[in-house]
Amino acid sequence: MCTVCGCEKPGYKSDQSSKVKTYPNNSRFHYGQGTAKAHVPGMTQARIIRIERDILGKNAEYAQANRTRFQRQGILALNLVSSPGSGKTTLLVNTVNKLKIKMPVGVIEGDQQTSHDADKIRKTGVSALQVNTGKGCHLDAQMIENSLDYFPHLNQGVLFIENVGNLVCPAGFDLGEAHKVVILSTTEGEDKPLKYPDMFHAADLLIINKMDLLPYVNFNIERCIEYAYQINPDIDVIKLTGTDKQGLKEWTDWIESKRQVILSNQPNILDCDIAITRDMSKT
Ligand SMILES: Nc1nc2c(ncn2[C@@H]2O[C@H](COP(=O)(O)OP(=O)(O)OP(=O)(O)O)[C@@H](O)[C@H]2O)c(=O)[nH]1
Numbered sequence: 001m002c003t004v005c006g007c008e009k010p011g012y013k014s015d016q017s018s019k020v021k022t023y024p025n026n027s028r029f030h031y032g033q034g035t036a037k038a039h040v041p042g043m044t045q046a047r048i049i050r051i052e053r054d055i056l057g058k059n060a061e062y063a064q065a066n067r068t069r070f071q072r073q074g075i076l077a078l079n080l081v082s083s084p085g086s087g088k089t090t091l092l093v094n095t096v097n098k099l100k101i102k103m104p105v106g107v108i109e110g111d112q113q114t115s116h117d118a119d120k121i122r123k124t125g126v127s128a129l130q131v132n133t134g135k136g137c138h139l140d141a142q143m144i145e146n147s148l149d150y151f152p153h154l155n156q157g158v159l160f161i162e163n164v165g166n167l168v169c170p171a172g173f174d175l176g177e178a179h180k181v182v183i184l185s186t187t188e189g190e191d192k193p194l195k196y197p198d199m200f201h202a203a204d205l206l207i208i209n210k211m212d213l214l215p216y217v218n219f220n221i222e223r224c225i226e227y228a229y230q231i232n233p234d235i236d237v238i239k240l241t242g243t244d245k246q247g248l249k250e251w252t253d254w255i256e257s258k259r260q261v262i263l264s265n266q267p268n269i270l271d272c273d274i275a276i277t278r279d280m281s282k283t
C-alpha cells in the first residue's frame, strides 16, 4: 500500500502469483500528495520541506528588500510569467514603445540562454538587461537585486520583469514585484489554469493573448476564464493580441492604474531622509 502506485485505489488488482500488476484504466500516479507536495528521488518529505524553507526563506528576504526599494522609488514592478512562446516579449516591445513617452520604463529579461529578448527590447530605445539562468528554470529575488543598479533612472516608472518561460517554478519565487501577470495564449488550451493552479493563484492579472488566432484554434475562452476564477476569484482578465499595437489600451490602462497606487503609497522624500539619517545614527 502506498500513495504513488495507485494500489490503494478501488479496482486495483495485484496478481501476487505471477508478480504482474494490473491497473484500472483511470489510474494516475500523484506525487504531490505528501506533506511536501513534491517528490525528489531518494529524499524524504521532511527533508524536501527543510530545503524548500531554506531556499524560499532566503529568497523572501531579498524580495522584501526589493519591494522596499521599489516602494521608496515609486517603481511599479511587474513580473510577467507564462509558458514559452506565449508572446511576452512581443507584447513588451509594443507596450514599452507606448509607455516610454509618458514614464521611465525598464525591462529585465529572464531566459536560460541567449540575449535575443533583451536585444529586441533595446531596439525600442528602452533599457533592457538580459539575465541568463543557465540550468535554472526561474528568476529569483537576488538576481533582481543584482540587476537594479542597471536602472538608475526608473524613479516613478515601470520595471517589467519577463520571467523564464515556465508555468511552474516562477510561481513560487517572489521577486518583490507588485503583481504577477500571467499570459496565456489561445494556442495553449483553455485548461491551463486547472493544470497549473499555483501560477494562476499567484497572479493578479490574466492576459489571454493571441486573440487574432481564436478563429483558427480550438480554445473555449469562456471556459478558460471560468477555470481561472475557480483557482483565483479575484484575478483580473484582459483579452488582447500582442502584435496589435493599437489594441493594448486596456492593458496599458491597467498598468497606469496600478502605477497610481504605487505613487500614492510612495513615502515622501523627507520621510526617507529622516529614516536614512536615523539608520546612519545607529552606526
Ligand atoms: N498570431 C500571433 N502571434 C504572436 C502574438 N504575439 C506573439 N506572437 C508570436 O509568437 C511567437 C513567440 O513570441 P514571443 O514574444 O517570443 O514569446 P515569449 O513568451 O516571449 O517567448 P519566450 O521568451 O521564449 O518564453 C513569435 O513568433 C511571435 O511573433 C500574437 O498576439 N498573435
Ligand SMILES: [Mg+2]
Binding pocket: 088, 089, 090, 117, 162
Ligand atoms: Mg520572451
